[in-house]
Every structure is written in C-alpha cells, then in structure tokens.
Amino acid sequence: MSSRVCRTCGGADIDVDQARGSAVCTGCGSVLEDNIIVSEVQFVEGSGGVSSAVGQFVSADGPVKAPLLGSGFHTTVGKESRAQTLQSGKRQIQQLGSQLQLNQHCLDTAFNFFKMVVSKHLTRGRKTEHVIAACLYLVCRTEGTPHMLLDLSDLLQVNVYILGKTFLLLARELCINAPAIDPCLYIPRFAHMLEFGAKTHEVSMTALRLVQRMKRDWMHTGRRPSGLCGAGTTLLLPRQQQKSTTEQDCLHQTNNMLSPTLPPTALLVAARMHKFRRTVKDVISVVKVCQTTLRKRLTEFEDTPTSQLTIDEFMRVDLEQECDPPSFTAAQHKAKMQQLEQELARKLDEVEGEISCYKDEIETELEKSRPKLRGIYAAYAKEIDPEDVDGLSSTSEPEEPEVEDAELQATTQHLTQDFLCQVIQEEDVRGKKTDDSKQEEETEKEVAGPQRLLAPLAVILGKLPSTPGLNLQQTFQTFNKSETGRKPDDDESESGELDLDGIDDQEIDKYILNDKEVQVKTELWMKQNAEYLKEQKEKEERIKKEKEQGTYKEKKKKCKKREQIEALTAGEAIEKMLEKKKISSKINYDVLRDLNSRGTGSGGGSSPSKASSDPPNSNTATRKRLSRHRRRRKTSDANQDLAANASIMGKRFRRLISTKKKKTASQVENSVTMTTQITTETASEPTPDPELDTSSTPTAPPPTVVEEEEEEEEEVEVEEECVSALQLVGDYGCEVEEEEVF
Amino acid sequence: MDSSNDEALDIIVTNVVATFRTRCHLNLRTIALEGTNVIYKPEVGKVLMKLRKPTITASIWSSGKIICTGATSEDEAKLGARRLARCLQKLGFKVRFSAFRVVNVLAVCSMPFAVHLIDFTKNNRPIASYEPELHPAATYRIKNLKATIQVFSTGSLTVTVRGSALKWKLQS
Numbered sequence: 028m029s030s031r032v033c034r035t036c037g038g039a040d041i042d043v044d045q046a047r048g049s050a051v052c053t054g055c056g057s058v059l060e061d062n063i064i065v066s067e068v069q070f071v072e073g074s075g076g077v078s079s080a081v082g083q084f085v086s087a088d089g090p091v092k093a094p095l096l097g098s099g100f101h102t103t104v105g106k107e108s109r110a111q112t113l114q115s116g117k118r119q120i121q122q123l124g125s126q127l128q129l130n131q132h133c134l135d136t137a138f139n140f141f142k143m144v145v146s147k148h149l150t151r152g153r154k155t156e157h158v159i160a161a162c163l164y165l166v167c168r169t170e171g172t173p174h175m176l177l178d179l180s181d182l183l184q185v186n187v188y189i190l191g192k193t194f195l196l197l198a199r200e201l202c203i204n205a206p207a208i209d210p211c212l213y214i215p216r217f218a219h220m221l222e223f224g225a226k227t228h229e230v231s232m233t234a235l236r237l238v239q240r241m242k243r244d245w246m247h248t249g250r251r252p253s254g255l256c257g258a259g260t261t262l263l264l265p266r267q268q269q270k271s272t273t274e275q276d277c278l279h280q281t282n283n284m285l286s287p288t289l290p291p292t293a294l295l296v297a298a299r300m301h302k303f304r305r306t307v308k309d310v311i312s313v314v315k316v317c318q319t320t321l322r323k324r325l326t327e328f329e330d331t332p333t334s335q336l337t338i339d340e341f342m343r344v345d346l347e348q349e350c351d352p353p354s355f356t357a358a359q360h361k362a363k364m365q366q367l368e369q370e371l372a373r374k375l376d377e378v379e380g381e382i383s384c385y386k387d388e389i390e391t392e393l394e395k396s397r398p399k400l401r402g403i404y405a406a407y408a409k410e411i412d413p414e415d416v417d418g419l420s421s422t423s424e425p426e427e428p429e430v431e432d433a434e435l436q437a438t439t440q441h442l443t444q445d446f447l448c449q450v451i452q453e454e455d456v457r458g459k460k461t462d463d464s465k466q467e468e469e470t471e472k473e474v475a476g477p478q479r480l481l482a483p484l485a486v487i488l489g490k491l492p493s494t495p496g497l498n499l500q501q502t503f504q505t506f507n508k509s510e511t512g513r514k515p516d517d518d519e520s521e522s523g524e525l526d527l528d529g530i531d532d533q534e535i536d537k538y539i540l541n542d543k544e545v546q547v548k549t550e551l552w553m554k555q556n557a558e559y560l561k562e563q564k565e566k567e568e569r570i571k572k573e574k575e576q577g578t579y580k581e582k583k584k585k586c587k588k589r590e591q592i593e594a595l596t597a598g599e600a601i602e603k604m605l606e607k608k609k610i611s612s613k614i615n616y617d618v619l620r621d622l623n624s625r626g627t628g629s630g631g632g633s634s635p636s637k638a639s640s641d642p643p644n645s646n647t648a649t650r651k652r653l654s655r656h657r658r659r660r661k662t663s664d665a666n667q668d669l670a671a672n673a674s675i676m677g678k679r680f681r682r683l684i685s686t687k688k689k690k691t692a693s694q695v696e697n698s699v700t701m702t703t704q705i706t707t708e709t710a711s712e713p714t715p716d717p718e719l720d721t722s723s724t725p726t727a728p729p730p731t732v733v734e735e736e737e738e739e740e741e742e743v744e745v746e747e748e749c750v751s752a753l754q755l756v757g758d759y760g761c762e763v764e765e766e767e768v769f
Numbered sequence: 770m771d772s773s774n775d776e777a778l779d780i781i782v783t784n785v786v787a788t789f790r791t792r793c794h795l796n797l798r799t800i801a802l803e804g805t806n807v808i809y810k811p812e813v814g815k816v817l818m819k820l821r822k823p824t825i826t827a828s829i830w831s832s833g834k835i836i837c838t839g840a841t842s843e844d845e846a847k848l849g850a851r852r853l854a855r856c857l858q859k860l861g862f863k864v865r866f867s868a869f870r871v872v873n874v875l876a877v878c879s880m881p882f883a884v885h886l887i888d889f890t891k892n893n894r895p896i897a898s899y900e901p902e903l904h905p906a907a908t909y910r911i912k913n914l915k916a917t918i919q920v921f922s923t924g925s926l927t928v929t930v931r932g933s934a935l936k937w938k939l940q941s
Contacts, residue, residue, distance in 0.1 A: 176902050191903040204894055207887045208901070248886045248922035251902055358923055549802050552809070559811055 033059060109145070116141045119159045126182055127163065127174055137166040143201055153193060156183055161194040168205035173216040175253060177315050210238050210252035210293070217256050217294050220313040221305055234259040234297035241293065241328065250324075257291005257314035258324040261298050261305060291316055292324035330356075598622075778878060780928070784839065786873040787846040787932075791833040791854060791864040800829060803860055818853065825849035829857075836872075843871050872932040880924035889920065 032039055038054030045067060050060035069081040117138050124134040140162040144150055150158050160179045167174040176194065180187040198205050218231040237259040291314035298305040307318055553560065598620045605614070797816045801809035808817040816829045823845040828836045835853065840846035850869060858864045886907045890899040897920075899907035906919040906927070915931040 188903060191900060195898060195900065195903075199895075199898070202895070207890065207899060248884075250905065253902075358925075545803050552802060556809075556811065 033057065112145055112150070113142060116145070116155065116159060119156065120163065123156075123159060123163055123179075123182065127167075127178065129163070129166070129172065129174075133163075133166045133170055133172070136169075137162045140165055140197075140201065140203075144197060147200060149197065149200055157185065157190060157193045158197070160185070160190050161197045164190070164194050165198060165201075165203060165205060168208065169203065171206070171212060173212045175213070175315075177253070181315075208252055210242075210255045211235050213252055213256045214238065214259070214294060217253075217291065217310075217313050218297075221294065221298065221309060230294075230297045230301050233300055234293040237293040237296050240331075251316065253314045254291045254316040254320050254324055256294050257310045257316055257321055258295045258328060259291070259293010259297050261292070261295010261307060261310050261321070261325075291321055292328060295321065295325070296328070778880070780876050780878040782841055782874060782876045784873075784875040785841065785843055785846040785871060786836065786838045786875075787840070787843075787850055787869065787871045788834065788836045789850050789854070789869040790867050791835065791857060791862065792867055793833050793863045793865065795829060795831050795833055795857065795862055797829070797831050800857070800860060804856070818856075820849055820852060823849035823852070825853070827853050843874070846871060870932055874930045874932075876928045876930075878926045878928065880926065883924050884920055884922055886920065886922050 031041070033041060033052035033054060035057045036052060036055040038052055040053045041050055041059060042053050043050045043060075043063065045063075045065055048061070048063040048065055049058055050063060051058050070078045071081050072078050120134055120137050120141060124137065129137075137159075141159065144158060144162065160183055164174070164176055164179055166172075176187055176190055180190050183190075197203075214231050214234045218227050218234065234256065238255055241255055241259070291310050294314070295305070295307065295310050298310075307321055311318055311321060601619060605619075797809060797811075797814070800816050800818070801807050804816075804818060806819045806821070810817065814831065818827045818829060819825070820827070824839050824841075825837050825846070826839045827849075828838075835850070837846055837850050837853065840849055847869060851866060854864050854866045884907075886899050886901075890897045890907050893909065896911070897907050897909045904919075906921045909918040909920060910916070911918070917929045919927040919929075921927075
C-alpha cells in the first residue's frame with residue numbers, strides 16, 4: 028500500500044482520516060490519497076424521523092443475487108433457497124411455540140435444532156411442520172417443560188405416532204439424548220387445568236407423592252406419564268370426612284380405574300383425597316387418556332399396599348416394600364393358569380387312553396374284515412391323530428409325529444403306487460353314506476396303535492358328517508403329503524429351476540379347484556365384486572370417450588377425494604357445492620335457490636323436452652353464452668318459467684354429466700334466463716334449439732360457441748359428486764317439465 | 770438359547786418373513802378363481818394365499834414377486850415358498866423359483882426378572898431408546914447384527930433380525 032511509505036519524504040507516519048477519506052503524511056504534509064473508499068455505516072432518516080442504516084442484508088453462505096431489487100421488496104425474494112427455508116422454518120417455530128407458550132430461549136434453541144436438521148438434509152421427504160414439531164418437542168424434552176407430544180399432535184392435527192417417528196429420527200441423527208420424562212412434571216399443569224382453586228398446590232403435592240409411590244411400585248414403567256398423573260389427581264379429589272374408614276373408601280372407590288399413564292391417576296386420587304368433586308370425565312378431558320386406561324391404573328394402585336393406608340397415614344408414612352410391576356404379576360398369573368390347564372388335560376388324556384384300549388380290541392375284530400385297506404389307511408389313521416391331538420391336548424403332540432414318520436415311510440410306497448386307485452376308491456367311499464366313511468376311518472385308526480388317543484376320534488368323527496366329505500379327504504391327503512414332504516430341503520439351483528424335492532404334487536393339486544368349482548367360485552367372486560367391476564368398466568368407457576374427444580390425459584391419477592355433500596334438499600346441495608368450489612361471484616345464488624323451490628312444486632318432465640336436448644352441446648353452449656350476457660338482467664317474472672326452464676336444462680345437463688358443477692350451476696341459471704325469453708313452446712317442440720338460437724339475440728355466436736364447447740370438452744372429467752347435485756336438479760326438472768307441457 | 774443357566778431361557782421363533790420371485794407375470798384373477806384358500810384384493814392388486822401345512826400366508830403380486838409370512842423357521846419358510854411355487858406352476862404359469870431371501874425373523878423370549886426401563890435406557894444411551902408416550906417398550910438396536918430388541922418392563926423381549934444377517938447362518 029502506498030500509505031505505508033510517503034513518496035516525497037519517505038516517512039512511514041501516515042495519517043488516514045476516515046471521515047475525510049484522505050491519507051496525509053505527517054512528516055511532509057503531502058496528501059497521498061484522496062477520496063479513499065470508506066466502509067462506514069451511513070444513516071438515512073425515514074418517515075417519522077426514524078433513522079435507519081443504509082444497506083442490504085447479504086447472506087453469509089452461498090452466492091447472492093444482484094441486489095437490484097431495492098429495499099421494501101418482499102423479503103423472501105432475492106434470497107437463495109436455503110435462507111428461505113430457514114426463514115419460513117423460523118416463522119413456523121415462532122407460531123407453534125407461542126401456542127405452546129414456550130419462552131424465547133426455547134424457541135431459539137428449537138431454531139438451532141432446525142438449522143442443524145436442514146444442514147444434514149433431514150428435511151427431505153418430510154413435511155416441514157412435522158420437522159418443526161419434532162424440533163420443538165426436542166427442546167421441550169431437553170428443557171424439561173411439561174409439554175407432551177400429544178399436545179403438539181393436537182395443535183397440528185397429526186397422528187402422534189408420526190410425530191414420534193420423526194422425533195426419534197431427529198434425536199438419533201442429531202445425537203441428542205432426550206432425557207426421559209418424569210410424570211411428576213405434568214402434575215402441576217394438569218392440576219391447574221382441573222381448577223382446584225386455592226388448594227391447587229396442596230393437591231399437586233399430594234399427587235406428586237402418589238406418583239412417586241407409583242414409581243416405586245413399578246406402575247410407571249412402560250406407561251404413559253399422563254395417565255398416572257390423572258389417576259393420582261382423581262384419588263385426591265374427595266376428602267370430606269376425616270374418618271379413616273371413609274378415606275379408605277374413597278381411595279378404594281377411585282382405585283377402580285387403571286390408567287396406563289400415571290399422572291392422571293395420581294391427580295384423580297389426589298383430588299378425591301382433598302374432597303374435590305372431579306369426575307373421571309373431567310380428568311380424562313384434561314389429560315387425554317381414555318376411561319378404561321384410568322380405571323386400570325386405579326385398579327393397579329388398589330392392588331398395592333399403599334392403597335390400604337388412610338390419607339393421613341399416606342402423607343406421613345412411606346412404605347418400604349416395593350411391588351412388582353402389574354403386568355409382571357398378571358403374566359405370572361397367566362402362566363399359573365396355563366400350567367393348571369395342562370395338568371388337567373394330561374389327566375383327561377390318561378382317562379381317555381384307558382377307554383381307547385377297549386376300543387382297540389373291538390376294532391381289531393373289524394380290521395380283519397378289511398385287510399386291503401390297511402396299508403392305505405394306515406397313513407390316514409396317523410393323519411387323523413394330529414387333528415385329534417390338536418383338538419385335545421398339546422402334550423401328546425410331540426410323540427405323534429415321530430411315530431407317524433416311522434410308519435409313514437413304510438406306507439409311502441403304498442401310496443405312491445396305489446394312489447390313483449385310492450383316489451377312485453375314496454371318491455366312491457365319499458359317495459357312500461357318511462356312516463361308511465366313519466367306519467372306514469375307524470378301521471384306519473385301529474392300525475394306528477393302542478397308544479393313540481382314539482376316544483376323541485369318535486367325538487371328532489361325530490362332527491365329520493356335517494362337514495363335506497371332500498374336505499375331509501382333502502385334509503387327509505394334505506396331511507399325508509405334508510408328512511412325506513418333511514424331508515430335508517436341498518438348496519435350489521441358481522438358475523431358478525424349481526426344486527421339486529419334498530413337494531408332493533398331489534397335495535398341491537388339492538389347492539387347485541377343478542372346473543366345476545372354478546365356475547362356482549367365479550360366480551361368487553363376480554357377485555361379490557360386482558361394484559368394483561362396474562367401476563372398472565365405467566372407467567374404461569370414460570377413458571374411451573375421452574380418447575375420442577382427444578382430451579384423454581395419459582396417466583391420469585386419482586383426483587383428490589372429495590367428501591360427499593350431504594344436504595337435505597337439492598338447493599342446499601348446490602349451495603354447499605358452490606361454497607366448496609369457490610364459484611365465481613357472477614352467479615346469482617338467489618335465483619338458483621328459487622329454481623329448486625319452484626322445481627319441486629311442479630310436476631314431472633316431458634319427453635319432448637328431453638328429445639330437444641339432442642344437440643346438447645351447441646344448445647347449452649349457446650345458452651351459456653347468452654345467459655352469461657343476460658345474467659344481470661334476471662327478473663323475477665315467470666317463476667314458473669324458471670322452473671320449467673330448470674327442468675329443461677336439467678334434462679340437457681344430464682347429457683353433460685361430466686361438466687363441472689360450476690358450469691352446471693351457471694347453466695341452470697342460464698337456462699333460467701334463457702327461458703324467460705322463450706315461451707314454453709320450446710318444451711313441447713322436439714327441436715326448439717335452432718329456434719332458440721334464432722330467437723335469442725346472439726351476441727357473438729361462433730367464437731363463444733366454440734369456446735364453450737371446448738370448455739365443456741375439457742370439463743368432461745367426471746366428478747361423481749357433480750352428478751348428485753345435477754341429477755337432483757334434473758330430477759326436479761323432470762317433474763316440472765311434465766306439468767308445464769300442455 | 771442360554772443353556773448355561775440353571776433355568777434355560779426359551780427363545781422361540783414366532784415368525785419368518787421371506788420373499789422370492791417367480792420371474793414371470795402372474796394373472797391374479799386366474800389364481801383367485803382357481804385356487805383354494807385365496808383372497809383377492811383388487812384395490813391393492815395382490816392375492817393372499819394361505820397354505821395349511823407349513824402355515825404360511827403368501828402375498829402374490831402380478832409382477833411375480835411373492836412374500837411369505839407366518840413360518841416358524843427358515844426351513845419351513847423355504848418349504849412353504851417352494852410349495853407355493855409348485856402350486857402356481859400347476860395353475861399354468863411358467864414359474865421359476867429364484868431369489869429366495871429370508872427378510873425378517875421374529876423371536877420372543879422372556880426374562881424371569883422385570884426390567885426398569887428408564888435406568889436401562891440411561892445406561893445404554895445411544896443404543897437403547899425409550900419413549901413412554903409412544904410405545905411401552907424400550908428399543909435396543911444392535912447395528913452390526915441389524916437386530917432390534919424390544920424390552921418390556923415385564924421382562925419379555927421381542928427380537929427382530931433383518932435377513933442379511935442370516936445369510937451366513939443359512940450357508941453354514
């Protein structure tokens with residue numbers, strides 16, 4: 028820099044004056060630089076005497092657009108995308124945070140989290156409001172504010188689990204350990220909401236003690252903190268008499284409820300204890316748990332020894348003993364019950380085994396009469412057993428398969444060779460009475476062996492006659508095949524060839540219905556899915572039509588689902604529809620309403636008028652055009668005409684089912700206006716349209732007609748709701764027309 | 770299976786999910802009409818077929834991708850899958866059994882003691898997470914095994930493992 032050394036005297040002492048913008052050598056006084064570029068802040072006086080600094084904010088990261096926009100422009104314009112994201116995020120955080128009554132420090136922290144999230148690209152594919160909510164909840168957790176995720180989901184109307192998912196993900200990605208929430212934190216908040224007045228503090232202290240007690244009694248692990256609080260408060264509510272008995276009663280009364288969340292329980296108990304009349308419903312509305320939950324929690328609390336204490340005792344004494352978690356005890360209870368059941372079952376089996384021995388002896392006699400079936404049915408006999416066993420007890424099952432396997436291997440050969448014969452035989456057997464089949468099955472069992480449980484078989488067989496024989500046979504074969512199929516599987520080849528090892532084709536065949544069955548099933552399926560098929564056909568037809576008209580858009584996805592408009596009358600329906608669709612302001616709704624009211628009064632429609640709608644597009648087009656120009660000139664004359672016209676137009680409109688509601692409304696109107704000009708003759712005449720065209724003064728016929736036709740074509744997309752309102756009008760129109768035509 | 774304890778801990782595999790491809794387009798309507806034990810869901814575009822012997826429910830898509838669920842072991846899953854493919858073959862489709870892959874295995878185990886979830890989560894900070902407002906169990910994730918264990922306060926555990934970790938097991 029030249030200001031370091033003076034040119035004239037060589038002195039290094041140079042005085043730079045920022046204000047004047049000059050550099051002067053103090054030795055010789057020569058001016059080295061003049062008009063130095065200064066970087067001072069300048070101030071400008073604005074309106075009202077407010078002085079503001081001159082300048083523009085420049086983003087620190089990324090390129091900046093040329094600041095040619097001038098001040099006062101919309102703040103988001105001119106900034107790059109990242110800054111915009113952050114700014115909008117900040118705004119949303121402020122908005123949401125203020126609703127939660129978070130202080131500024133929390134909001135700033137939340138914004139910092141948000142910035143981190145954005146820089147890690149975690150906002151991609153997620154709704155910003157979810158991310159914001161998660162950031163806010165993260166702050167709540169780290170700061171320990173009594174805000175629940177439920178509150179946030181309430182504000183946003185979003186499923187709490189979705190928010191939870193986002194929250195967990197953010198916490199993981201940002202490596203933030205959100206400390207576990209203590210149910211005690213919620214108590215003051217809920218207590219305040221339950222309006223205990225002066226005693227709020229007392230009630231909350233008692234509730235706190237209760238929650239702490241619950242914690243030690245293992246009631247709070249795995250439960251939502253809000254429920255525990257609720258129960259605690261309700262328990263504290265009534266506290267009229269100081270007698271120990273009544274107090275205990277109160278505690279027990281409120282102990283009827285179990286809540287998965289501790290604080291509500293604690294609050295309920297606390298409230299009762301302090302003689303406040305707070306019903307369960309009040310607590311529930313505050314705490315957002317359901318009644319059953321609260322009830323459950325109270326029951327759990329009841330089971331603990333603490334519930335036996337009187338209120339005074341509770342405040343003073345703390346029991347040493349800790350309880351097991353309630354679900355743990357419940358599970359143990361369940362396990363015991365199961366054990367008992369098993370023992371009972373075992374005993375039953377023993378008894379049955381004795382009976383079966385006798386049966387075997389009888390059956391051996393029968394067996395001799397049918398030796399041929401033995402080999403075949405031996406397999407089947409085994410198959411029955413698993414069924415029986417399942418039906419009876421679980422203990423004998425493990426023995427069965429092993430025995431079956433051994434015998435099966437012997438019989439598989441029989442099966443593979445004689446299977447076809449068997450099939451035929453079996454079918455014959457099936458054809459016979461069920462008694463026969465029963466007997467055969469019994470003989471099958473004989474072969475099974477004395478150890479088998481055959482007594483239950485009789486019971487099961489007793490049921491069999493009711494089931495179709497086919498199924499039974501199928502199950503036998505299925506079981507048979509599956510057991511043969513239980514060989515170890517080899518790895519299949521990489522080429523994709525299906526390794527048929529261990530798969531028995533016969534069994535698979537059973538999975539496929541034969542022709543007759545297919546027919547029956549086809550019929551059933553068609554009937555069941557008739558609606559769906561109809562919809563599909565309509566869709567196809569619609570697509571074809573559109574294709575012809577050349578307006579078919581490829582890959583037209585489903586439009587947003589519109590809710591059905593429920594209305595008592597057609598007029599209401601139209602009104603509602605118009606509201607929804609934000610129709611143009613150029614429609615006179617009064618006339619629309621009148622239309623329908625008149626329409627209901629008159630009778631049915633006439634066919635000629637319907638026929639007259641043959642060249643519908645052009646007519647309605649012209650009508651639309653005309654009415655648009657005439658809309659303002661509507662008069663209340665000839666209300667009946669209006670109705671008639673409505674009906675006429677209604678008929679016409681039916682052709683144009685695809686037009687949007689907006690247009691139909693306007694069309695209805697148009698028809699109204701139109702027909703005021705036209706006499707009722709038009710209704711009777713089959714081709715009134717050309718007359719109409721000529722009689723009415725067309726303002727700009729060709730282009731507008733074309734326009735409207737095009738518009739109509741565009742509007743061909745059907746929205747089903749359109750039809751309903753339209754048809755309503757049309758239906759009424761029918762009646763009108765019939766009356767009007769003489 | 771912890772056999773070193775006096776009381777053996779029983780870990781029971783309750784569900785195995787596997788997928789495979791048939792490498793051919795499947796006509797769902799045919800399957801729906803000609804198979805027993807099928808449920809056709811045209812809105813979603815799949816057919817649910819249930820097998821009896823290895824109790825398996827399979828979701829069949831028209832692209833030929835099939836998901837089998839409900840098996841109690843990997844071998845069973847494979848058997849069921851092959852059975853299913855054979856069934857489809859019989860229905861007339863040129864089915865080839867390829868890309869069989871076990872996707873998920875779910876097992877249940879129970880500890881004889883209760884677990885204090887909050888302390889447990891504190892001690893295993895980044896690996897374990899517990900959100901009482903969302904789910905009553907603490908989730909413990911083992912990244913290298915791709916396993917997720919849900920620990921309940923009663924002491925029951927639910928272990929879910931992603932399929933890729935099982936590859937070496939199947940081969941060995």
